[in-house]
Amino acid sequence: MHEKRFRIIYGVLVIFFLLLLSVWQVMIALETTVVRYEGPAYKINPTNYTYVYPIHTLPTGDYNRLIDLEGFYFQIMDSVCNDTNLLLLILIHSAPENFEKRQIIRDTWGQPREGVKVIFMLGETNNEILEDQLEKENEKYRDFAQGNFVDTYRNMTYKHVMVLKYAIYHCPQAKYILKTDDDLLVNIEMVLYFLKEHLSPNGVSNLLLCRLEKNAVVFRSYRSKWRVSVKEYPYRTYPTYCAGFALMYSPDIVFALYRKAQITDYFWIDDVHVTGTLAKQANVTHTDASQFILSAKNADYILNGNEYHHQYFYGPENLSKKQIFLLWNAHLRDSNEKFKYSIN
Secondary structure: OHHHHHHHHHHHHHHHHHHHHHHHHHHHHHHHHHHHOOOOOOEEOOOOOOOOOOHHHOOOOHHHEEOOEEOOOEEEEOOOOOOOOOOEEEEEEOOOOOHHHHHHHHHOOOOOEOOEEEEEEEEEOOOHHHHHHHHHHHHHHOOEEEEEEEOOHHHHHHHHHHHHHHHHHHOOOOOEEEEEEOOOOEOHHHHHHHHHHHHOOOOEEOOEEEOEEOOOEOOOOOOOOOOOOOOOOOOOEOOOEEOOOEEEEOHHHHHHHHHHHOOOOOOOOHHHHHHHHHHHHOOOOOEEOHHHEOOHHHHHHHHOOOOOOOOOOEOOOOOOHHHHHHHHHHHHHOOOOOOOOOOO
């Protein structure tokens, strides 16, 4: 009798536990759904609003320091931002030897246009002949900013923070700042239409628009180009960060990340450091732009001569000069189409 009663009580308890577990799982699912469909983080600025960088809050001598580099200066620096009504500042990471890549950008999506300024961001080189060629190139085009650190792979974070420094000190009137690379196609008409019509010509605040990388595992293998030692970064995964080939910043986010960068230890993977670690420290919320990036598969579809009528902001990364040129010409066929999608 007692054994039968025990079995009944045990069965009731098991059923009750399973019911509780089911309710808990439903609650977790609902909670996850709420987080997943939050609205965008950015806020539209009111009419005639102008963000002013609070440079006065930075330490004395900040201009001549880049993270842990004392005595920093721009050894080539063109102040192109004399237009008070500047919508978009485009700052392009470029290696000193990439002469042809810079030229294809000037000839395609980087052509001069109202409300937009394009600057190539470089470090220095120890090759005197190459440095002379750079000076001649800049004399012709006046579109360089070159910092006094060697342009190497491990110095990319210096270059990224130099982008932020340039925007703050030399182009404070820009409503939006796009940091990109010299192997990328920018669908500039679509980007400008989006900024003016779907965001605001007055600018926005709290905008970091990019393709998100989540739960990325830190590479420890000595065979990996991306190997990071435990001493450099002790955790197993990186915080959510932006793929660095195309980042759209609002000025307030530029300043927030720059301020953190100047007081935080150097880490060489710039997109992880600036848009992951520093963004987390500064409580910056990312806005995902994955849907606006042309995939490599669709780029190949276009390059094979097919028409493509879906809107995008950026082509895939690591494009050749020929691919950028061909994609640009293909884009011109459909340049009258308007942007139909929203990031809400």
